[in-house]
Amino acid sequence: xxxxxxxxxxxxxxxxxxxxxxxxxxxxxxxxxxxxxxxxxxxxxxxxxxxxxxxxxxxxxxxxxxxxxxxxxxxxxxxxxxxxxxxxxxxxxxxxxxxxxxxxxxxxxxxxxxxxxxxxxxxxxxxxxxxxxxxxxxxxxxxxxxxxxxxxxxxxxxxxxxxxxxxxxxxxxxxxxxxxxxxxxxxxxxxxxxxxxxxxxx
Amino acid sequence: xxxxxxxxxxxxxxxxxxxxxxxxxxxxxxxxxxxxxxxxxxxxxxxxxxxxxxxxxxxxxxxxxxxxxxxxxxxxxxxxxxxxxxxxxxxxxxxxxxxxxxxxxxxxxxxxxxxxxxxxxxxxxxxxxxxxxxxxxxxxxxxxxxxxxxxxxxxxxxxxxxxxxxxxxxxxxxxxxxxxxxxxxxxxxxxxxxxxxxxxxxxxxxxxxxxxxxxxxxxxxxxxxxxxxxxxxxxxxxxxxxxxxxxxxxxx
Numbered sequence: 001x002x003x004x005x006x007x008x009x010x011x012x013x014x015x016x017x018x019x020x021x022x023x024x025x026x027x028x029x030x031x032x033x034x035x036x037x038x039x040x041x042x043x044x045x046x047x048x049x050x051x052x053x054x055x056x057x058x059x060x061x062x063x064x065x066x067x068x069x070x071x072x073x074x075x076x077x078x079x080x081x082x083x084x085x086x087x088x089x090x091x092x093x094x095x096x097x098x099x100x101x102x103x104x105x106x107x108x109x110x111x112x113x114x115x116x117x118x119x120x121x122x123x124x125x126x127x128x129x130x131x132x133x134x135x136x137x138x139x140x141x142x143x144x145x146x147x148x149x150x151x152x153x154x155x156x157x158x159x160x161x162x163x164x165x166x167x168x169x170x171x172x173x174x175x176x177x178x179x180x181x182x183x184x185x186x187x188x189x190x191x192x193x194x195x196x197x198x199x200x201x202x
Numbered sequence: 203x204x205x206x207x208x209x210x211x212x213x214x215x216x217x218x219x220x221x222x223x224x225x226x227x228x229x230x231x232x233x234x235x236x237x238x239x240x241x242x243x244x245x246x247x248x249x250x251x252x253x254x255x256x257x258x259x260x261x262x263x264x265x266x267x268x269x270x271x272x273x274x275x276x277x278x279x280x281x282x283x284x285x286x287x288x289x290x291x292x293x294x295x296x297x298x299x300x301x302x303x304x305x306x307x308x309x310x311x312x313x314x315x316x317x318x319x320x321x322x323x324x325x326x327x328x329x330x331x332x333x334x335x336x337x338x339x340x341x342x343x344x345x346x347x348x349x350x351x352x353x354x355x356x357x358x359x360x361x362x363x364x365x366x367x368x369x370x371x372x373x374x375x376x377x378x379x380x381x382x383x384x385x386x387x388x389x390x391x392x393x394x395x396x397x398x399x400x401x402x403x404x405x406x407x408x409x410x411x412x413x414x415x416x417x418x419x420x421x422x423x424x425x426x427x428x429x430x431x432x433x434x435x436x437x438x439x440x441x442x443x444x445x446x447x448x449x450x451x452x453x454x
Contacts, residue, residue, distance in 0.1 A: 033273055037266055041265065042259060043253070043258050044253075044261075045258070045259040059261070059262070066269045067273060071276055081246065081250070082251075084250070085253070091253065092250070134258075137255045156217050156219075156249065156253075180214050181210065187252070188244060
């Protein structure tokens with residue numbers, strides 16, 4: 001099934017065309033869904049697992065996220081961002097929701113060690129691109145202040161609310177909120193400068 | 203919370219890190235605030251990128267098959283009409299169609315002694331009011347048929363009970379009008395048109411469609427970054443929206 005659905009010979013300029021794939025989704029083209037999956041599934045699973053710490057639940061989240069994009073491709077506005085970031089946003093929201101809803105889920109604590117990106121076989125190009133994107137995000141994160149980076153990591157990668165972040169760090173609520181807000185604004189500027197937020201088709 | 207307070211929560215919301223009460227209030231605000239919606243889109247892009255920092259994990263082969271198999275059993279939902287600006291050459295066809303509807307709405311409103319307009323002017327005398335309605339409708343028809351008017355599709359939201367609408371904006375006249383068709387009778391509720399400026403909704407008019415049609419004038423300019431939105435309100439005269447937005451159009 002994989003080889004049958006996979007684009008066999010992408011044209012130059014189309015290889016990194018996320019926007020084109022989203023248009024394909026809107027047209028009900030399963031090959032576009034398969035191509036988006038090949039591009040982002042591993043990164044999406046990495047994020048879902050990082051938050052919920054449960055492989056089965058993480059896979060369910062990834063499945064729900066891709067199907068959500070498949071069923072409502074109009075929910076994504078190509079003029080307002082990149083499909084990859086949009087998909088990761090769906091995954092994050094569902095993962096956080098699962099963590100907060102399911103008391104049986106045991107989140108991993110203090111585990112910020114980044115997993116090695118998969119980059120083997122015929123997915124090497126997709127994996128390399130995602131890896132480059134990841135490296136740029138990590139580079140941008142490294143330029144934040146320590147407290148900003150810590151607040152973002154606790155909130156985003158551990159799925160904590162800002163009040164939980166404040167409690168964890170023993171700081172006032174307003175301080176936690178300010179660190180997250182300032183960190184996000186700074187991160188946006190840094191990513192914009194590195195053009196990493198540009199779409200896959202840039 | 204004030205607009206600025208809600209705006210300050212957007213980066214935290216993009217991180218899915220708000221508490222449920224604040225999130226509910228912000229979500230309600232986002233339905234009527236174009237400015238905050240745009241800012242949130244930027245923060246969500248940043249937050250989504252942050253997701254790549256988590257690293258990758260090898261997805262099992264059967265996950266791909268499960269997703270594609272499930273996708274094969276479902277059909278993507280048709281996209282809702284985006285709030286696009288329609289300019290020439292499509293203006294003529296829209297203008298013709300909607301001018302016809304507007305004329306029909308005017309006729310219904312005249313027969314019903316201006317029942318479509320429940321909060322215009324404020325004059326006490328019924329005859330004066332009817333004359334004002336007629337004058338306004340004439341102005342609105344001119345506005346709708348003017349080749350200089352900008353036409354915006356009113357995009358339905360998930361709360362839409364059906365129906366469609368167009369906003370006609372004349373910069374030259376400093377006025378606008380909204381024509382809606384196919385709206386069901388709101389029963390004990392009422393429809394309200396809002397002009398949203400910098401995130402602050404201002405009531406334009408409450409209206410009840412006649413035979414599904416209504417024509418609502420906007421006395422004043424609709425400038426870039428402003429949004430026109432229709433809500434279903436539980437009562438007339440609300441100064442801030444209490445019901446859901448059913449359709450909206452934003453001027454880019």
